[in-house]
């Protein structure tokens with residue numbers, strides 16, 4: 001089933017001692033089925049917390065205090081489980097650091113097979129689908145690769161495995177939190193291309209979070225800009241970059257343009 005995603009009035013607070021601090025404040029955004037939305041903002045602006053609230057994986061001291069998510073034909077009040085109650089595996093997530101997203105002591109093929117099993121595959125079908133997934137994310141010789149441990153792969157290969165793990169549960173919505181930040185610049189572009197191809201092939205609805213405007217605009221046609229936990233501006237990439245209304249958006253687009261000029 002294809003689905004879009006709409007989040008309305010999301011609020012996340014973090015407990016520190018007796019105090020409760022709001023780190024995501026009345027954040028709303030929407031992405032149509034099969035579309036890609038970028039969420040940009042500087043470090044600490046609440047990007048990760050927003051995605052984690054949607055998938056129901058907030059850190060221990062954080063909790064959702066308001067907000068709904070509309071997806072899979074229903075509107076739900078967001079609680080500790082985020083959209084997990086919409087159905088297991090409906091929403092997948094790709095994290096920033098592929099090494100910490102993988103189990104260092106388990107061969108990568110077994111890790112992908114395990115998620116296939118949890119998603120309902122029998123033993124044989126899990127084996128076949130794990131190989132197919134490793135191939136689909138562009139890993140050469142998937143049978144050989146499946147036998148390796150995470151530390152025996154390059155950073156880019158590891159992130160491809162993480163993407164295969166996210167796809168193993170057959171998600172309709174893929175949340176990507178800085179998926180290229182931990183990678184070499186040369187590898188970043190190949191991972192972004194892979195995400196764009198997968199979105200097209202599988203009709204995935206993608207939300208991509210990054211502090212880097214260039215990364216977001218390579219994949220997304222629309223943007224939401226966060227600052228200090230609040231939405232400062234939202235619209236199409238073209239509108240936001242050609243006529244930014246908020247000084248912070250202007251700063252971001254100037255910085256992205258300066259980087260472009262510096263590129264060889």
Ligand SMILES: Nc1ncnc2c1ncn2[C@@H]1O[C@H](COP(=O)(O)OP(=O)(O)OP(=O)(O)O)[C@@H](O)[C@H]1O
Nearest residue numbers: 014023042043044045046047048049050059061211
């Ligand atoms: N595990 C945590 N426990 C407590 N507070 C946290 C935790 N993670 C983040 N925060 C706080 O929540 C706020 C929002 O952080 P968040 O990680 O969402 O920002 P971000 O925009 O994703 O930044 P970055 O790109 O640096 O990850 C920050 O003030 C941060 O200090």
